[in-house]
Amino acid sequence: MNIVKKLKKSTPWWIKSSVARLKRTGIILMYHRINDSQNDPYYLNVSPKNFDEQMSILKKHGKTIQMQKMGERVSKFNLRSDDIAVTFDDGIRDNFYNAKPVLEKYEIPATFYIPSHSIESQQEAWWDKLARILTSPILPNIFEISIGNMQYRWNIDSSPKEGSVAFNDKLPPMNSLISKKQLLFSTWRMIKPLDFQQQINIVEQILTWSGQSSDAQSAYLPMTLNQLNVMADSKLFEIGAHTVHHPWLSDWPIKHQEEEILVGRQNLEKWLNKEITSFAYPFGNYSDQTPGILKRLRFQNACTTAEGPVKRNMDSFLLPRFMVFNWNGELFEQKLRYWLTLRI
Ligand SMILES: [Zn+2]
Structure with missing residues (x-):
């Protein structure tokens, strides 16, 4: 028996199990729009067909949770192996028409981050x-x-x-x-x-x-308040905060950041009559002070747009995500498998 095998054999079970626990990782998927529109220079669209294929893969995998749960498990060092959260940024109306029915069909929970002004203004970003x-x-x-x-x-x-x-x-x-x-x-x-x-x-x-006309129809209008209420009433879905106006937070002094974050949440809580505890940084951007502001305001978790798996010893206010592109089911499955193999 070589020395490595010998050492492995002699490692007590409780050390092995602690190491296994430390290695547990989860992943957070980031979506914006479920839309067939060809006008997509930022590559934010996943077609309804591909989204259905992707969610059927995720259903087979199981273990999908809302961000509230993901944040709680990370902060309590209790992340389960291969926990997955599905998130949507910006509250686009196609989330209601094209994502909601698919998520309901496969019973996949999801978290939707809403900039409150978009709901009030009903204007595209x-x-x-x-x-x-x-x-x-x-x-x-x-x-x-x-x-x-x-x-x-x-x-x-x-x-x-x-x-x-x-x-x-x-x-x-x-x-x-x-x-x-x-x-x-x-x-x-x-x-x-x-x-x-x-x-x-x-x-x-x-x-x-x-020289164009101002009344052209946008493919990316926000959800109406009624639609947002229907989403919030579903046990499957969580609504998270995303500020009022979706600013580039790191350019602004703490006071302004605080106001954007707090008022964004207050608006959602007033409209939906629900406590909002999850947050996503607009554009994935934040300053050194922003996570501290969120903690002071009693948020419980926050997502960035940095790429990577979630690890159990992470700061639950800097949770990374993987952006999902317009992949078919087969390609999505390959990506998912790869992401799930990423360990510390
Ligand atoms: Zn956003």
């Missing part, structure tokens, strides 16, 4: 409106806009061929020739740090520049 405008086949040749005292000017390459564009930190040099996708990601970057009213104003300016 600013980044979806921006995408709708800037993916139009016809745009003027020169893009020109001022934000505060900054002037931005680019020439637009309107040829239909689009290479892959990195979502990076740098804006292209002024007056250079850029693709429509580069224009979308650049304007997204410029608008993201502004306050909510400015965000709306700048997107309106871009709409005027584009």
